[in-house]
Amino acid sequence: VMLQxxxxxxxxxxxxxxxxxxxSGGSVTTHRxxxxxxxxxPGKGLEWMGAITYSGSTYYSPxxxxxxxxxxxxxxxxxxxxxxxxxxxDTAVYYCCQRSWSTCTYWGQGTQVTVSS
Numbered sequence: 001v002m003l004q005x006x007x008x009x010x011x012x013x014x015x016x017x018x019x020x021x022x023x024s025g026g027s028v029t030t031h032r033x034x035x036x037x038x039x040x041x042p043g044k045g046l047e048w049m050g051a052i053t054y055s056g057s058t059y060y061s062p063x064x065x066x067x068x069x070x071x072x073x074x075x076x077x078x079x080x081x082x083x084x085x086x087x088x089x090d091t092a093v094y095y096c097c098q099r100s101w102s103t104c105t106y107w108g109q110g111t112q113v114t115v116s117s
Contacts, residue, residue: 001026003096003108010114017083021096021108028072028079029054034099037081039092052079091115
């Protein structure tokens, strides 16, 4: 399974960030699999943002729930992240991964997003 993130590298404060993860070699509807978004800010550890399951259910980090939306397009075998009202602290490398149970088995290479005016 291969995952590839795509989206803008630069976003202005207060705007929305949209990222897409394209999946190949697997399906976003594979039973009992979740598709997660994770980020890593400079000098910090990995932060789980949220996930969408094989059935389309979504789960979000409590700290980001009010600004985050995860969706999928099964026809394109993609899932997406929307982060609204971005702030400077949202600058990070954003990763998508396929998770089985509690472990991310496959990861995208990550995409740098910088929030700056």
